[in-house]
Amino acid sequence: MYELVKIGSNSYYINCPAKIGLYVDHDNEVYLVDSGSDKDAGRKVRQILEKNNWYLKAILNTHSNADHIGGNRYLQHQTGCKIYAPGIDCDFTRHPLLEPSFLYGGYPPKDLRHKFLMAQESDAEYLNAEVLPDGMTMLPLPGHFFDMVGYRDADDVVYLADCLSSKETLKKYQIGFIYDVAAYLNTLEMVKTLEASMFVPAHAEATNDISLLAQLNIDKVHEIAEKILLLCRKPLCFEHILQKLFNEYGLTMNFEQYVLVGSTVRSYLAWLKDTGKINVNFESSLPLWSNT
Structure with missing residues (x-):
């Protein structure tokens, strides 16, 4: 090291x-x-x-x-x-x-x-x-x-x-931290086309070809988005969406993962709402997310 x-x-x-x-x-x-x-x-x-x-x-x-x-x-x-x-x-x-x-x-x-x-x-x-x-x-x-x-x-x-994670990191943690999902996907699409003598990602091995890893990360984003859409076939509050994702991926909840994955899932919900794939309704003072 x-x-x-x-x-x-x-x-x-x-x-x-x-x-x-x-x-x-x-x-x-x-x-x-x-x-x-x-x-x-x-x-x-x-x-x-x-x-x-x-x-x-x-x-x-x-x-x-x-x-x-x-x-x-x-x-x-x-x-x-x-x-x-x-x-x-x-x-x-x-x-x-x-x-x-x-x-x-x-x-x-x-x-x-x-x-x-x-x-x-x-x-x-x-x-x-x-x-x-x-x-x-x-x-x-x-x-x-x-x-x-x-x-x-x-x-x-x-x-x-x-801007991307290794295959091993994706397999271990499943839901990597993202602030802006739309911008993240645009960045990965751009990175996929880059050429260089060497690429050095912070959390993956250095390589002279980054395209396959970029696509793997793109695919993971869409996989998570699809899981959220499936979960929201019936109206759910955020905490239940988060709980079901943790269970789906076999993740362990602690305070750090609660805020890191939780913040990321909120970003997914914002992206899905902005693209018209999901709605939020307020019922009995509770925001419920549902697949449109």
């Missing part, structure tokens, strides 16, 4: 639970794509930098989920590096309490205020093209989270963040 893998003349990734991209610019200046899950991840990254006599110029966050920004604070304090994050995700990076609050829909209980869902604050600035090293471009990847981006570097390596 935390092995440095070279994939281009100046391109690497650090193999860890949420892969960290690493690009070496001139004068041994390094740009990281994300920073890992916590202070310990940041410490291991710093050791890799020191071993190679590299200087950390900036962290380029793809989005603000805690497992991608958890090393920010430590590395910034240790190196003085800049941190950049895209759009709304920059605000979440500055104020990480926003993530569990968003997921829970109110002030989160202590069960949700921990490093898995809430990183430490870091002094992030808004990402723009001018702060990137020569030859690197941003790749908008909305859907999984608010303003998530990926990056294509000068070696034609594409870092894909959380």
Whole structure:
């Protein structure tokens, strides 16, 4: 774990639970794509930098989920590096309490205020093209989270963040987190057509062909949507839909899964409602979702 893998003349990734991209610019200046899950991840990254006599110029966050920004604070304090994050995700990076609050829909209980869902604050600035090293471009990847981006570097390596999951992850967790289902599907359709020397998804193996995995993720979204539509042949409240999905997929309910999968199922319901496939009616002060 935390092995440095070279994939281009100046391109690497650090193999860890949420892969960290690493690009070496001139004068041994390094740009990281994300920073890992916590202070310990940041410490291991710093050791890799020191071993190679590299200087950390900036962290380029793809989005603000805690497992991608958890090393920010430590590395910034240790190196003085800049941190950049895209759009709304920059605000979440500055104020990480926003993530569990968003997921829970109110002030989160202590069960949700921990490093898995809430990183430490870091002094992030808004990402723009001018702060990137020569030859690197941003790749908008909305859907999984608010303003998530990926990056294509000068070696034609594409870092894909959380826009898709491995086959094994899909099989284990079944319902991956999605904020905007329509945007997520559009992103996957775009990613399916991309070509690059190497693709580095955060939660799947690096590969030079991403199309099959993109399609697998697309198929999973449609599978879940169909299950929801079948469940809603008779009117159901949200909690019962969620319960039936957990039972259908053999998932284990705990507070974290309740908010992560629950938020995602609400996103599916919103998408299905906006596309005219499902309705919500309020009966006896209870919102009931039904297949149209």
